[in-house]
Amino acid sequence: xxxxxxxxxxxxxxxxxxxxxxxxxxxxxxxxxxxxxxxxxxxxxxxxxxxxxxxxxxxxxxxxxxxxxxxxxxxxxxxxxxxxxxxxxxxxxxxxxxxxxxxxxxxxxxxxxxx
Amino acid sequence: xxxxxxxxxxxxxxxxxxxxxxxxxxxxxxxxxxxxxxxxxxxxxxxxxxxxxxxxxxxxxxxxxxxxxxxxxxxxxxxxxxxxxxxxxxxxxxxxxxxxxxxxxxxxxxxxxxx
Numbered sequence: 001x002x003x004x005x006x007x008x009x010x011x012x013x014x015x016x017x018x019x020x021x022x023x024x025x026x027x028x029x030x031x032x033x034x035x036x037x038x039x040x041x042x043x044x045x046x047x048x049x050x051x052x053x054x055x056x057x058x059x060x061x062x063x064x065x066x067x068x069x070x071x072x073x074x075x076x077x078x079x080x081x082x083x084x085x086x087x088x089x090x091x092x093x094x095x096x097x098x099x100x101x102x103x104x105x106x107x108x109x110x111x112x113x114x115x
Numbered sequence: 116x117x118x119x120x121x122x123x124x125x126x127x128x129x130x131x132x133x134x135x136x137x138x139x140x141x142x143x144x145x146x147x148x149x150x151x152x153x154x155x156x157x158x159x160x161x162x163x164x165x166x167x168x169x170x171x172x173x174x175x176x177x178x179x180x181x182x183x184x185x186x187x188x189x190x191x192x193x194x195x196x197x198x199x200x201x202x203x204x205x206x207x208x209x210x211x212x213x214x215x216x217x218x219x220x221x222x223x224x225x226x227x228x229x230x
Contacts, residue, residue, distance in 0.1 A: 036221075043206060043208075043221035044208075045221070090158065094217050102171065105158040107157035
């Protein structure tokens with residue numbers, strides 16, 4: 001079975017500050033990892049994904065994440081946030097084996113960027 | 116190409132009524148997923164289909180819930196009879212088979228309120 005833990009349910013930051021949203025996962029097989037963003041009253045949109053290769057993954061809107069297998073983590077970072085980054089962020093894991101085709105999501109982290 | 120289309124966007128109904136939620140996946144996608152989002156439980160996978168065939172319905176909460184996919188371009192999630200605890204946002208998502216994909220494309224969701 002797979003699971004995802006997002007360690008912070010809410011993260012308030014000031015505009016132009018750096019931010020890190022933490023995600024840890026557990027899985028008995030090799031994994032694919034994802035970060036999605038959800039703006040109010042909208043569906044989820046993919047920010048970035050790790051499938052294989054380089055452990056540092058760059059996504060849209062200046063976000064990046066680093067896959068750390070030994071720590072089973074996939075933390076999301078942005079060096080300087082904007083007001084428009086205010087949203088809920090979800091980490092998700094999918095297995096590379098037979099369970100590849102479904103994703104298990106964390107409970108989300110609400111990022112609030114204040115002026 | 117159009118994204119995943121869900122209807123209705125909002126549904127308010129009374130306890131005991133039948134509710135039908137609809138989804139049109141992205142053309143060419145052979146996997147379709149139904150998720151439910153609540154504050155308490157986050158995003159839960161209810162059921163998913165591959166080539167119109169239900170593969171895993173272990174997340175369907177009880178017999179009051181049923182899902183069908185009569186063809187590649189249409190799926191329904193039905194709740195009969197509905198109860199207040201079914202109030203949630205229901206998301207449909209789709210993806211296509213293939214290596215190095217894994218990304219789910221989400222609709223904008225159907226917000227269900229059962230009074």
